[in-house]
Amino acid sequence: xxxxxxxxxxxxxxxxxxxxxxxxxxxxxxxxxxxxxxxxxxxxxxxxxxxxxxxxxxxxxxxxxxxxxxxxxxxxxxxxxxxxxxxxxxxxxxxxxxxxxxxxxxxxxxxxxxxxxxxxxxxxxxxxxxxxxxxxxxxxxxxxxxxxxxxxxxxxxxxxxxxxxxxxxxxxxxxxxxxxxxxxxxxxxxxxxxxxxxxxxxxxxxxxxxxxxxxxxxxxxxxxxxxxxx
Numbered sequence: 001x002x003x004x005x006x007x008x009x010x011x012x013x014x015x016x017x018x019x020x021x022x023x024x025x026x027x028x029x030x031x032x033x034x035x036x037x038x039x040x041x042x043x044x045x046x047x048x049x050x051x052x053x054x055x056x057x058x059x060x061x062x063x064x065x066x067x068x069x070x071x072x073x074x075x076x077x078x079x080x081x082x083x084x085x086x087x088x089x090x091x092x093x094x095x096x097x098x099x100x101x102x103x104x105x106x107x108x109x110x111x112x113x114x115x116x117x118x119x120x121x122x123x124x125x126x127x128x129x130x131x132x133x134x135x136x137x138x139x140x141x142x143x144x145x146x147x148x149x150x151x152x153x154x155x156x157x158x159x160x161x162x163x164x165x166x167x168x169x170x171x172x173x174x175x176x177x178x179x180x181x182x183x184x185x186x187x188x189x190x191x192x193x194x195x196x197x198x199x200x201x202x203x204x205x206x207x208x209x210x211x212x213x214x215x216x217x218x219x220x221x222x223x224x225x226x227x228x229x230x
Contacts, residue, residue, distance in 0.1 A: 035059075035228055040222075044213070048216070052088075056083050057083050061079055073118055074118075074119060076114075076133075080110070105143070107139065109140060110138050112136040113136075125197060126195075130191075131191070131194070133192075136187060137186040139213075140184075145168045182213040187211040192204060193205070196229060200227070200228060203227060
């Protein structure tokens with residue numbers, strides 16, 4: 001008797017969950033819009049060299065359109081703004097720092113995503129949305145400034161003996177860098193997961209580039225966003 005009751009309860013719960021999911025799918029909105037702010041961990045990956053990361057912030061707007069009346073499948077796009085920075089100090093010796101160089105690197109770029117996603121109802125007003133997509137990225141600013149110090153005295157001229165060149169560089173300028181200049185356009189992919197409760201969204205995504213900053217210099221992005229959906 002107890003086993004029969006447990007089986008009956010399981011069937012009823014499954015039927016209720018299926019009915020809730022069907023209702024939630026039927027009532028899935030035809031369009032979703034979201035504004036978000038977040039953290040961007042951008043890792044540059046030179047071939048034959050050590051990876052190094054830039055921290056940054058991102059702000060964006062995304063809009064998704066439902067493709068099917070039967071399934072909560074969406075296709076979406078938007079516009080994201082990214083500001084990335086890194087400051088690193090290099091010393092000529094671990095024991096005596098007669099010469100040190102502080103290198104500050106800054107990037108600003110705009111990203112246009114193209115996503116396909118599936119909105120899964122989990123509970124009342126709670127949804128999970130896995131997504132997969134492409135990224136079209138335009139670098140609008142890339143700058144590196146090096147400040148060299150000799151025995152605590154700041155200098156603005158190159159120090160050839162130590163291989164340190166003080167000054168500012170536009171990382172996309174062929175006049176300054178020749179063949180080492182970076183590309184302004186990148187193409188990549190990303191995979192992500194969004195957790196939505198009511199109108200509030202927590203999103204996590206990771207992606208890499210197909211079209212790199214340079215042939216031997218790729219990058220990856222780990223994004224954590226907080227958003228508001230309307």
